[in-house]
Amino acid sequence: MTKQLTLSVLLAATALTGCRAKPPSKFDTKVVTWTKHHITIGGKKDKNPIEASIDNIDEGKQAFTSYCMVCHGLDGQNTGVPFAATISPPIPSLASESVQAYSDGQLKWIIKNGIFPSGMPPSNGDFSDREMWEMVLYIRHLPKAGSLGEPPVYGGSKDK
Numbered sequence: 627m628t629k630q631l632t633l634s635v636l637l638a639a640t641a642l643t644g645c646r647a648k649p650p651s652k653f654d655t656k657v658v659t660w661t662k663h664h665i666t667i668g669g670k671k672d673k674n675p676i677e678a679s680i681d682n683i684d685e686g687k688q689a690f691t692s693y694c695m696v697c698h699g700l701d702g703q704n705t706g707v708p709f710a711a712t713i714s715p716p717i718p719s720l721a722s723e724s725v726q727a728y729s730d731g732q733l734k735w736i737i738k739n740g741i742f743p744s745g746m747p748p749s750n751g752d753f754s755d756r757e758m759w760e761m762v763l764y765i766r767h768l769p770k771a772g773s774l775g776e777p778p779v780y781g782g783s784k785d786k
C-alpha cells in the first residue's frame with residue numbers, strides 16, 4: 627500500500643470527526659444491525675478459500691496494518707484511534723460479537739464494498755481477492771486488545 631493512499635484515508639478519517647450526529651437510540655441500533663446482517667451485506671454463503679495458517683493470518687495482518695488500522699487500530703479493536711467512538715456510526719470493535727456474527731463471505735463483502743453511507747470505505751481495487759480473504763482470517767484471529775500498541779499515524783508510537 628502506498629503512502630499516498632494511507633494519507634488519503636487519513637484525511638477521509640479526519641473529515642469524519644466533523645460529523646457528530648445524535649447517538650442513535652437502542653431501538654434504532656437494533657434495527658440497523660438486523661437489517662445489515664440480513665439484507666444489506668451480501669456474500670453470506672461465500673466460503674473463505676484461504677487456509678487459516680499462521681502465514682496467511684500474518685499476510686492478512688500486514689494488509690490490515692497498511693490501511694484499515696487508521697480507523698480500526700492495529701488490533702482491530704480501535705486501540706489508539708482518537709475518533710472511533712465519536713463518529714456516527716461509531717467504529718465497532720472487530721472482535722465484538724456483532725462483527726464476529728457475520729459469515730466470512732459477509733466480512734469480505736464489507737471489505738470490498740464498504741458500508742454506505744457510513745464511514746466504512748470500499749477498498750475495491752486496492753486489494754486483491756486473496757488479500758481481502760486474508761484480512762478476513764486476521765479479523766477471525768485478532769490479538770489481545772491493546773497488545774500491538776497505537777497506530778504510528780497518530781503519533782502514539784515512535785517506530786515509524
Ligand code: HEC
Pocket residue numbers: 635638639662690693694695696697698713715716717718720724725733736737741744745746747749761
Ligand atoms: C475511514 C475509516 C475506516 C477505514 C479506513 C476502514 N474502516 Fe471499517 N469501519 C469504519 C466505520 C466508520 C465502521 C462502522 C460502519 C457501520 O457500522 O455502518 C466500520 C465497520 C467495519 C466492519 C464491521 C461492519 C459492521 O456492520 O459492524 C468491518 C468488518 C470493517 N469495518 C473492516 C474493515 C477493514 C478490513 C478495513 C481495511 C480494508 C477497514 N474496515 C477500513 C471505518 C473504517
